[in-house]
Amino acid sequence: MTDHTINKAVLRRLLSYALDDPKKLGYAILLLLVASLADVSGPWLIQHFIDHYIARDQYPLDMVAGLALAYVALMLTAAWFRYKQSLQFNQIAISVVQRVRKQLFERMINQPLSAFDYMPTGKLVSRITNDTESIKDFYVFVIGTVLKNVVLIAVMLVVMCLLSPRLAAVVAVLLPVVMAIMVIYQRKSADAYRTMRDLLADINASMSESIQGMSLIQLMRQEQAFSQQFSVLTRRHLASQIGVMKLNGLLLRPLIDFLSGVALLSLVALFGVSGTELIGVGVLYAFISYLGRVTEPLIELTQQLSLLQQAMVASERIFGFIDARQQAYGDDTRPLASGQLACRNVSFSYDGQQSVLDGIDVELPHRGFLALVGHTGSGKSTLASLMMGFYPLTEGELTLDGRPLASLAQSVLREGIAMVQQDPHVLSDTVRENVRLGRAVSDDDIWQALEKVGLAGQIRLYDAGLDTRLGSGEANLSAGQKQLLALARVLVARPKILILDEATANIDSGTEHQIQQALQILRQDMSIVVIAHRLSTIIEADEILVLSRGQIIERGNHPQLLTQQGHYWQMYQLQQAGEHLHKLEESAGVPEAS
Template identity: 40%
Template structure:
């Protein structure tokens, strides 16, 4: 997925707008009520100048002041004004309520689609950019519904009402005012065309800022260790400066094409209308009430235009942001799913790799013709230098990525035939760096799997000996866990990940160097937990420390994506190949000589 966003064409912007409007379809009934209230409020506001025109021409100018008609005229004017205030409040509240619900649904939709993506998507997409789209961009869309759309609808209806009222007062001048509409529309189109590039640039720079912040905060220990603060501050400052420049360009454009231009057009229109009445006064009497009403309507005509022009910047930002969000929502690099109608179950957990080849980018194979099998209760260890393909084997087994060639068979059934739920429920994955969520000890083991009881949680912790440190914590299983479990030791975090894995009693256990970052204090507990977890289960373990896999039933040695050696610990040492060299480097030549002797 490309991080850089292209400027949307006119057709693409129109498509984005219609797609945004379609989100309002679910709220049709509420919108009808809101529009009805809006019509009533608009009508109440527009009748005011006509009542004043009647008062001026029918009563004030001829100096005729009958009490009862004037009282009724005043009462109607006040009632219309108060009605307009109350109705506007309720219609604005309804529009805002509908807007918030729409944005809420939009955020859920985009987040749901992100969750469905395969790991290949996240390999190529910066986390900060994703966060920016789900938060900042949807916030801009919220402004579209809350501020722009309701305002545009209200003001367009108001303009239509003003035009009708003007035609009622004087058809000639009413027609003249209609000529103003295409001029104003052309100004809006010019603004949108120029500003779209600036706002696209601003959104992209904001995504880069978020990505830079996310990367820096996640790696703060390394940043401080290698004294990279100045470099990262400079990089952040440069992107921030580019964001500022794009913002300044949009501000200059706003200052030129928004209110100043509309004010200029309104002044010219006022001069023409006054000139028209001035010329007419030479041949026929001018009704002061009509003149007052026309000037009043002209002022009211340009106020909604000004409001819409001032919100065009928000509108353009929302269209750009919506284009980015919809692009994310339309991305379909989904995680692999089952094929066919079969729904097999994993009973034993026996695994067989059949001539597997795999590539992340579609060009370079990271796995080449991999074949091996693991029976229930057996442990197969994968060893090899960095980049040899160990983690890739785990990735295709977990079906995080789609297989290119070959097949993986579990209990005699192709992996393609299993539901993801069946695979995930029966595979336990323990990573080298366990991930803990903000919450409690208990919630990190349960992971919101509500079918698990408190006794299940405690039983799993006792099984892996995690209870030994949990019960010493304040509040025990309800002890708070900070982000990523930073207040716990690496060994404690690993024991919690063991408990999280074993609580569902998986039939297949996958260990990705589960003891690499363990402190000495808890290593004994972890080794004991591993032995208990592996008993009776199919286990595939990635190992860097060869001493931890001596008892594996089979050790597979990988090099550049291929299997170069296989056998148990003793057999591989006797072959004196790559495994022998790796063991020599780790244990030292004198110890190896003693073992062989």
């Protein structure tokens, strides 16, 4: 959207959702037309009664009763058809919002991970909730109101022309002036509504991040700072709303009421000059009645510009996300036959400026065990993400089963390679659903996977077993147990390549030994890639890569790297010293810090 005009392409696209079902929209417009005709016929009946009966002082009972019944019937008809058309437009609006939300969410979960690197969670939630609600308001209020009022005004102008073309010309002068006011309002309000909508997204983002990081906020005693930050956002949002309200108060009802008053005085003046012989009291009454009925639709139309402006801003943001580049996959649908993995001169940068990986070369045979070690920021997790296909390579080639990763279909990639992350996500659902994640997995397979990772005993302690809900108050897992649960998810799928990203960081030594035994069994049919901080978990690795600033500075197996007495040897000696000190403390009876 430009700064001062409505983006016609966005408006056409927004309207296209309703046009996909022309029968419903046509039915709603038909109801609207009937209601408008019934509504406009009321003053015409009264005009007819005044000029033909009151002015002549004749009151035939049958005609008066007929007119009264006809008037009541028209008003009931107008009310009933307006009710039906309102329901119809609401159904259309809700249907459109559901479609947009489904489409937006589907596109969102298929975005490349790079799309979420700099997008706060609250802003994404705002796209699906607040922005789609603006689209619903657009259909319910803007489209419904515009159609209703345009039809109503058109019908009234036709009736007024039939009654008196001269008086109709006076009223018609009002319309272009109102259109000019509407254009001025739209131009003045565009930036204001865009700012207000952006600030609302910032407020949602601030709330989401504060809730997610509540433990950190309270730990660092930053409650006041975050509260002030939130207060600043809400004050700015309030100021933008007040600015919009001032604009509404100036350009909407006061000006249109003033123009309506001018038109009414013009009618009275013309009536006084021409006399009742040329116009008639009933015609004047009808015109005054229609003028009042024209004024409210005009005010209502102008007021809907604010909702139109919000819907345009919201639609621009929604369509921008829907049209964004999706995660690209290949067309090769053949399942992986082996866990062979190769990186050849792989380089990568997140922002295109700062290199994160530089010239990585590695060969992992089927059933191999590769370990990645290095200090924080060395590129270990980035290399694992590239192996998963989360990001496209900046340079080089990465192959799985001898085939370029970029050529593999999504189903092949996600079924053939799996990852257990350091901080796995636990759904607010049952243990069963947390393990199978919508896949067709039997309870026996789930229990077997839980047994292998050492979590079955804990689950059996719960009364509901696999039906125990996690993350909702029934049961809470420790950080180590969450990693075991994530490993069980992988075990039921049996991928060809398994990546463990610091997955044993929060597990005690006993559980770690149990996982190592499970990995030895899994190696019979899959390759293992382990990103490790605790070097005791990778002693059996076939090859260990030591990364530093995105480059491989050392490589070899555990004995070879110790013989080199380089960076890996220093890391190993420090960890051995720490474990030795811990054992001395335990033997001396020093209590472990809580």
